[in-house]
Amino acid sequence: MEKRMTSVTLKHSIRTSAILAIALVALTSFGCAQFEQRDKRFYYRALWNFALRENLKELDIEFNGVDFGHSNLYEHLLLTRGKDVPAIEETARKETLRFIATRPTLNPNEEAIAPTYMKLAWKAQNTFDEAHALHRATYDIYVSDLHDKDAALRKVLVFYRDSAYAITSKHLDHRRLDQLPYSKTFRQKYPLFNATIWAYHYLQVVVYDALAAAKDLPAKQKAVEPILATYHRYLEQPPVQWTFMPMTGELSPQFARDYPEIANIFDNLHMMHDTISDILATDLLPTWEEKRKEIYRITQSYYWASADASNPFVIHGDDDRVPHQHPAQ
Amino acid sequence: MATTIVSHINTQRSEDTPVKVSVFMLAVLCLLVEANNAGALDHDNLDPNRPIAIEDAYVIPKGEIGVEGGLTFNDRKEGKSRFGFQPQIIYGAFDNTQIEIMSGLVTEPSTVDGDDKSGDLSVAALYNFNTETVRVPAFAARVEVGFPTGVGSKGIDTELTGVMTRSFGRWRTHLNAGYTFLGSPQQNERSGTYRMVAAVSYPLGYPMSFTDTIIVNAFTRQSDLKGQTNPTGVGVGLRHQVSSRVVFDAGVGTEFLGPPDRSIFFSTIGLSLGF
Numbered sequence: 001m002e003k004r005m006t007s008v009t010l011k012h013s014i015r016t017s018a019i020l021a022i023a024l025v026a027l028t029s030f031g032c033a034q035f036e037q038r039d040k041r042f043y044y045r046a047l048w049n050f051a052l053r054e055n056l057k058e059l060d061i062e063f064n065g066v067d068f069g070h071s072n073l074y075e076h077l078l079l080t081r082g083k084d085v086p087a088i089e090e091t092a093r094k095e096t097l098r099f100i101a102t103r104p105t106l107n108p109n110e111e112a113i114a115p116t117y118m119k120l121a122w123k124a125q126n127t128f129d130e131a132h133a134l135h136r137a138t139y140d141i142y143v144s145d146l147h148d149k150d151a152a153l154r155k156v157l158v159f160y161r162d163s164a165y166a167i168t169s170k171h172l173d174h175r176r177l178d179q180l181p182y183s184k185t186f187r188q189k190y191p192l193f194n195a196t197i198w199a200y201h202y203l204q205v206v207v208y209d210a211l212a213a214a215k216d217l218p219a220k221q222k223a224v225e226p227i228l229a230t231y232h233r234y235l236e237q238p239p240v241q242w243t244f245m246p247m248t249g250e251l252s253p254q255f256a257r258d259y260p261e262i263a264n265i266f267d268n269l270h271m272m273h274d275t276i277s278d279i280l281a282t283d284l285l286p287t288w289e290e291k292r293k294e295i296y297r298i299t300q301s302y303y304w305a306s307a308d309a310s311n312p313f314v315i316h317g318d319d320d321r322v323p324h325q326h327p328a329q
Numbered sequence: 330m331a332t333t334i335v336s337h338i339n340t341q342r343s344e345d346t347p348v349k350v351s352v353f354m355l356a357v358l359c360l361l362v363e364a365n366n367a368g369a370l371d372h373d374n375l376d377p378n379r380p381i382a383i384e385d386a387y388v389i390p391k392g393e394i395g396v397e398g399g400l401t402f403n404d405r406k407e408g409k410s411r412f413g414f415q416p417q418i419i420y421g422a423f424d425n426t427q428i429e430i431m432s433g434l435v436t437e438p439s440t441v442d443g444d445d446k447s448g449d450l451s452v453a454a455l456y457n458f459n460t461e462t463v464r465v466p467a468f469a470a471r472v473e474v475g476f477p478t479g480v481g482s483k484g485i486d487t488e489l490t491g492v493m494t495r496s497f498g499r500w501r502t503h504l505n506a507g508y509t510f511l512g513s514p515q516q517n518e519r520s521g522t523y524r525m526v527a528a529v530s531y532p533l534g535y536p537m538s539f540t541d542t543i544i545v546n547a548f549t550r551q552s553d554l555k556g557q558t559n560p561t562g563v564g565v566g567l568r569h570q571v572s573s574r575v576v577f578d579a580g581v582g583t584e585f586l587g588p589p590d591r592s593i594f595f596s597t598i599g600l601s602l603g604f
Contacts, residue, residue, distance in 0.1 A: 035458075035459050035462075035465055036459055036460050036462060037424070037425055037457075037458075037459060037460065038387065038388075038425055038457055038459070038460035038467075039391075039424060039425065040387075040388075040389075040390035040391065040421075040425075041390050041391045041392060042389075042390040042391060042392035042393035042421060045392070045604070050573060050574075053573065068536075072536070095536050098536070098537065099536055099537060102537055102538070104538075104539075106539070106540060106570060106572070106573060107573070108539035109371060109372070109373050109532065109539045111373065112373060112499055112532035112535060112539055113535070113536070113539070115496050115498060115499055116463075116498075118461075119461050119462050119463045119496070120462070120463055122460045122462065288463065292463075
């Protein structure tokens with residue numbers, strides 16, 4: 001009797017599953033072009049996770065503030081269609097500064113900050129999320145009491161590169177990437193916010209050599225004090241005189257020499273941020289759909305590691321590295 | 330078998346032992362909180378009963394492990410008030426897929442009706458089909474199998490749930506529709522029951538703070554016993570990010586329609602630990 005009931009239950013289950021599946025396909029078929037998988041991946045689990053948060057809170061708080069900045073900018077650019085200068089330079093930028101001033105002890109949920117942008121270009125956002133996780137992992141390793149930091153850094157790099165969303169670790173020609181039809185739109189329209197974004201990127205890359213040179217935790221805490229002072233000066237008076245984003249090789253040359261692939265990933269990540277800001281700010285791509293298509297095109301063709309073989313912006317060989325016109329510190 | 334409906338838990342009864350176990354488990358969770366004051370579980374990612382009955386369409390990231398637990402209290406219109414404990418382990422096992430193992434312990438376990446007997450062990454899989462885009466909501470499907478390991482439990486129960494999440498600005502709306510097949514219904518129990526939950530969640534504090542999400546739901550489900558009306562009610566809950574790894578939750582609600590032993594008040598407090 002019980003067996004028969006189980007058999008009946010199983011038949012019901014299969015039938016209902018089939019109905020649910022058909023309903024799902026019918027519901028979503030009209031939007032197949034935008035049917036994207038989420039593909040969230042957890043960070044590399046290790047003993048050093050959150051070492052920065054535990055050991056060097058002052059710096060961690062600043063990075064939590066930085067997380068807010070990009071998402072808040074993208075949401076405002078999208079909702080104002082890149083046409084409202086005060087909404088970006090005043091409202092959005094000052095919102096960001098106010099958030100940074102709250103000294104957040106946890107990184108904010110970026111989907112709550114930029115819900116529209118996340119729906120428009122999730123693949124690009126997931127690309128950022130994975131690269132930001134690599135950033136966090138490297139800080140944690142530098143601040144941890146690990147003896148073999150080199151091995152740890154190489155492990156997180158291997159883990160990162162295993163992702164389909166990994167940014168290329170090749171040296172890209174940023175000068176050429178900055179010559180797309182819409183390039184420089186954002187910095188020309190919104191110089192204050194652009195310089196604020198570059199100030200974040202300054203902070204994100206300048207700390208590596210300073211942390212590596214300091215022998216113990218008190219020394220590391222001491223080493224970041226002047227960096228944070230400079231960063232806050234940049235927030236108050238955005239360095240609008242800069243002509244290009246800060247580069248890892250200029251601000252942490254030792255780190256860039258020791259880990260050129262990671263340095264390239266970070267520089268390419270920051271360049272991708274600039275490119276997407278330009279796409280969102282340009283009038284050349286007036287509709288959200290056009291912006292989305294271009295964001296995905298440049299992400300998949302120029303920034304993802306999976307495009308290395310065909311990427312026209314990959315520079316082969318270190319001799320091609322030309323310093324950007326950027327006043328370091 | 331654990332479900333997405335709090336009121337399922339509310340139809341269970343018990344003795345002292347589960348309460349002692351609950352207190353012990355909560356103490357263990359508190360110790361874990363102390364040990365991990367750094368912290369990656371997302372307060373915006375909704376799981377059933379944490380703290381109220383709703384599942385959102387997103388799963389935890391691939392590779393993440395979540396340990397969740399909550400204490401429940403039910404004041405019923407007829408019958409004794411009940412306490413319960415709901416432990417759960419979640420694992421982001423595959424791309425866009427999480428596996429869940431869960432149980433539920435309640436006081437007066439021998440008088441429970443329906444699929445959710447006290448001590449039943451359940452295994453579930455939630456698969457997220459897509460992320461939400463400008464045009465398309467996020468969809469997920471959940472399959473849960475409940476094994477008869479609990480008090481007075483017989484037969485293997487199967488539950489199928491469809492999940493949809495659609496956001497409007499920072500407001501996120503969620504819809505869960507499911508059906509449970511009882512493997513071996515007893516006495517006057519139905520062989521299957523449907524349920525519907527709708528909910529809205531909102532992150533509090535933008536643009537200055539990002540640690541809290543409020544959730545409000547409304548639910549109805551077919552009664553466990555034939556001839557009774559649907560337990561129907563509302564709930565409200567809060568999820569608070571304590572640290573990067575820990576989320577605290579609390580919720581309350583009421584069933585304003587339903588059988589005579591429905592919950593006129595229920596509450597939950599719980600913790601989720603992600604690592």
